[in-house]
Amino acid sequence: MDDYDPQVTEEKWQRVWEDEAAFVTPKSKPGALPDEKYYLLEMLPYPSGRLHVGHVRNYTIVDVLGHFWRRRGRHVLRPMGWDAFGLPAENAAIREAGHPRLITERNIASIREQMKRIGWAIDWTREISSHTPEYYRWTQWLFLRFFEAGQAYRKEAPVKWCPKDQTVLANEQVIDGRCERCGTEVESKSLEQWFYRYTDYAQQMLDDMELLESWPERVLTMQRNWIGRSEGADILFRVEGSEVDVEVFTTRPDTLFGATFFVLAPEHPLVAELVQGQPEQTEVLEYVRRTAARTVVEREQKEKDGVFTGRHAVNPATGEPIPIWVADYVLMDYGTGAIMAVPAHDERDFGFAERYNLTVRPVVAPAEGEPAAEGAFAAHSESERLVDSGEFTGMAAPDGAKAIVSWLEGKSLARAAVRYRLRDWLLSRQRYWGCPIPVVHCERCGIVAVPDDELPVLLPEVDDYTPRGKAPLAAAPDEWLHAPCPGCGEMATREVDTMDTFVDSSWYFLRYCDPRNDEAPFERGVIDYWLPVDQYIGGVEHAVMHLLYARYFCKVMNDLGLVGFREPFPRMFNHGWVHMGGAKMSKSKGTSVGPDDYVAEHGADALRLYVLFVGPADQAVDWNDSGLEGMARFLRRLWRVAHEQAEHPGMDAVSDTPLVRKTHATIAKVSDDIARRFAMNTQIAAVMELVNEIARSPDDPGARFAAETAVSLIQPSAPHIAEELWERLGHERLWEQSWPEADPSLLERETVEVVVQVNGRIRDRLHVAPNLPEEELVALARASDRVRAFMDGAEATRTVVVPGRLVNFVI
RNA sequence: GCCGGGGUGGCGGAAACGGUGAGACGCGCCUGCCUUAAAAGCAGGUGUCCCUUCGCGGGACGUGUGGGUUCGACUCCCACCCCCGGCACCA
Structure with missing residues (x-):
């Protein structure tokens, strides 16, 4: 027996797989039934330079599933590609005076090489990258379909602005008031920008969660929170001494009789008009100006204050005039930017009323004999009744809410309403390295779509990527910047903003199915075969960004007849990241350990086993390589045991020995761990147990069967050594062999x-x-x-x- | 504050349904074999405490803390402590 040399073995089998196109998936299998396919998908990676062991863990989990289901007879699609546009490459280009394309492509080449060395069963013939014109042509094409459907539109709106990256951000990209990428406090600016109208789909996103058969509960919760549905009423308040009505949204119409003042957000368009000519005018406008100068974080953290406008609104229930204030605790971008303040039943209103000595009038109280609700501002309940509320006094609070709304509805002053926290998806970015938005601005025709046959609008070369608040493309050469208007033929100017990279990753899983199609983004029939994805795998950090965007995209595409499903990923699994020093490994933070040294010392198989073995696949682990040696030890032991058994004759009939029973129990355990539980750590432990058992009883008549089975069961996790041992045991192409089946009659122990x-x-x-x-x-x-x-x-x-x-x- | 998830040996972690022996598997550590020696490998041991005729053997305690349900609880219920993640001016 020669010694186990992982370098030799791994190189040998990687070449065989490549030569035999072992993991290349044909376009679709003619006549194949849909349930024979298995579309296995990992979230599109950003090519950030080199892999770290966290990536190795994630992709190896995926790899085990791929091998397993292939051997279970499924037609597996397991592609790979790159989320290649985006700020890091652009910033690196500015720093190193390179070109983002060259930097990106260099990174991709380097990562691809690492991936191949680890031996993942990826179909590389389907590789795609979002920065290539072959890909972004179709990102643009889809944008135009959305544009025609009114789903992509331009509007002036208060937007979040990152002063460091010099670009606007989507709400999802603002974390605690800071830019998700660079941590800079974001500012609020009013700018004209492109949006996807995904608030149209807020309710469907909630309703269609029923179609998500296997998603982690926490992701669903995060999405529900993010969408933030609340039910209530819109109510009109007349401004005293004018014909102006101001609408407010409230979730507590039952407390209307307790509305003792009225507040406008500083950005509310009516503020200037209301204070015109008032003695308070200067003070109010100064307050508005000061508020506008604050960053989002400053505004959120400061003590809330406000100014009286000198004007009054009329409470539609009591007819009573109530003072109108402008205050920074009211936000323009939720509801209507104006509220009725009920200090007796809202904590924020109460704090404000205390500060400025405003009237507090309780209108809801616990029913007779009931204890007061826990906390002064708890949500209303059946046991609470209205008090001091005119004809509604005495009604249970929820009934009172309904009655008050329908009473005002009769006077056209209110209606039941549902509001969402979700805002439309801001998709334009004032940066270079992204997909150009395929429209022109024409003085005569306005915004005009570039015709499909002129796509792609190529990203032009520019001299300077440095963001200066204006898109770098504004400085593109004239021959790019100016183009004839497709409508009137006059010279028009191209749109210079580029798209958020989340647009690129909202449809890539469709392109994988038909990656070289140059007539359409994909062929409908191929999509119908492969989609929905059978298993989607990725980190929980995309719970409210990528996953909501991709769900939205599919709903619109479904409405446009482009795809035949409403949810792309019915089954989702969140892997846990590998941490270092308590935080996710990250190259940019210098907390990153690469696989290369480990692979050189112990081989890819040992590393693969180790990253699976360290803990449950959905849990984060702190990196510690002390156990890697143990995996190498196990592989050497497996090597030895298999060689010993290769000397023994194979079994003709199924014997019934304790070792054979143990083998069947192991088959059952490993299969269940992989297929149902995603328990990659325990499936390996089970094979280790079996190998230990064989080593203890090498002369058991079932020992060779047990050894062959152990090799077969470890193949998804350690495919190179498994293939080599399988060959030495006298067989061929383990990756094509069907997965072992446990014999139920041998599962039970004898005693x-x-x-x-x-x-x-x-x-x-x-x-x-x-x-x-x-x-x-x-x-x-x-x-x-x-x-x-x-x-x-x-x-x-x-x-x-x-x-x-x-x-x-x-x- | 609200909503999730979690606290098991020196360490990472195992234990569908409440049903033996908690602590699989691996790391680390200890003893022995092999070796001139080391590495590798192999065999065995390894929760705490106690009794023991030291050869087996036996007993008590032990899954964050305190209660409870049960013939039986890592698993169920109540209260509390701690850790991780998400949300948090959304009217």
């Missing part, structure tokens, strides 16, 4: 150990046949000397029997 307890304490053990009748078992247990000693002559008042497990005498 089981039954515990005999007296009062719940173990006093003896019996070895009996698993199907021994209960009476016999009890008789046997009662006959035990040790049991008799502890029973001390007493009779059991109760006997508990768990067949095959235990007998418990209670005295």
Whole structure:
């Protein structure tokens, strides 16, 4: 027996797989049934330079599933590609005076090489990259379909602006008031920008969660929170001494009689008009100006204040004039930017009223004899009743809410309303390295779409990528910047903003199915075969960004007849990241450990096993390589055991030995761990147990069968060594062999150990046949000397029997 | 504050349904074999405490803390402590 040399073995099999196109998936299998396919998808990676062991863990989890389902007879699609546009490459280009394309492509080449060395079963013929014109042509094409459908539109709106990256951000990209990428406090600016109208789909996103058969509960919760549905009413307030009505949204219309003042957001368009000519005008406008100068974080953290406008609104329920204030705790971009303030029943309103000595009037109270609700501002409940609320006094709060709304509805002053926290998706970016937005601005025709046959609008070369608040493309050469308007033929100017990279990753999973199509983004029939994705895998950090965007994209495409499904990823699994020093490994933070040294020392198989073995696949782990040696040890042991057994003849018939039974139990355990539980750590432990067992009884007649099975079961996790040993055991192409099946008749142990307890304490053990009748078992247990000693002559008042497990005498 | 998830040996982590022996598997550590020696490998041991005729053996305690349900609880219920993640001016 030669020594196990992972370098030799791994190189050999990687070449064989490549030569035989082992993991290349044909376009679609003619006549194949949909349930024979298995579309296995990992979230599109950003090519950030080099892989770290966190990536190795994630992709190896995917790889195990791919091998497993392929050997279970599924037609597996397992592609790879690159989310190649985006700020890091552009910033690196500015820093190093390089070109983002060259930097990106260099990174891709380097990562691809690492991936191949680890031996993942990827279909590289389907590789795609979002920065290539072949890909972004179709990103643009889809944009135009959305544009025609009114789903892509331009508007002036307050937007989040990152002063460091010099670009606008989507709401999802603002974390705690800071830019998700660089941590800079974001500012609020009013700018004209491109949006996808995904608030149209807010309700469907909620409703269609029913179609998501297997998603982590926390992701669904995060999406629900993000969409933020609330039910209530829109109510009109007349401004005293004018014809102006201001609309507010409230979730507590039952408290309308307690609305004792009225607040406008500083950005509310009515503010200037209301204070025109008032003595308070200067002070109010100064307040508005000061608020506008603050960053989002400053505004959120400062103590809330406000100014009185000198004007009053009329409470539509009481007819009473209430003062109108402008205050920074009211936000322009939720609801209507104006609120009715009910200080008795809202914590924020109460704080404000206290500060400025405004009237507090309770209008909801616990019912007679009921204790006051926990906390002064708890949500209303059946047990609370309206007080001091005119004709509604005495009604239960929820009923009162309905009654007040329909009363005002009759006077056209209110209507039931649902609001969402979700804002439209801001998709334009004032940066270079992204997909150009394919429209022109024409003085005569306005915004005009570039015709499909002129796509792609190529990203032009520019001299300077540095963001200066204006898109770098504004400085593109004239021959790019100016183009004839497709409408009137006059010279028009191209759109200079580029798209958010989340647009690129909202449809890539469709392109994988038909990656070289140059007539359409994809062929409908191919999509119908492969989609929806059978298993989607990625980090939880995309719970409210990528996953919501991609869901939205599919809904619109479905409405446009481009695809035949409403949810792309019915089954989602979140892997846990590998951490270092308590945080996710990250190249940019310098907390990153690459796979290369480990692969050079112990081989890819040992590393693959180790990253699977460190812990449950959905949990984060802190990186610690001390156990890697143990995996190498296991592989050498497997090597030795397999070679020993290769000397033994194969079994003709199925013998029934303890080792054979153990082997069948292992098949069952490994299969269930992979297919149902995603328990990659325990499936490996199970194979280790089996190998230990073979080493202990090498002359068992079932030993060769056990060894071959162990090799077969470890193949998804350690494919190179498995392939080599399989060959040395006299077989071929393990990756094509069907997955072993456990024989149910051999799953049961021949004898089981039954515990005999007296009062719940173990006093003896019996070895009996698993199907021994209960009476016999009890008789046997009662006959035990040790049991008799502890029973001390007493009779059991109760006997508990768990067949095959235990007998418990209670005295 | 609200909503999730979690606290098990020196370490990473195992234990569908409440049903033996908690601690699989691996790391680390200890002892022995092999070796001139080391590495590798192999065999065995390894929760805490106690009794022991030291050969087996036996007992008590032990899954964050305190209660509870049950013949029986890592698993169920109540209260509390701690850690991780998400949300948090959304009217």
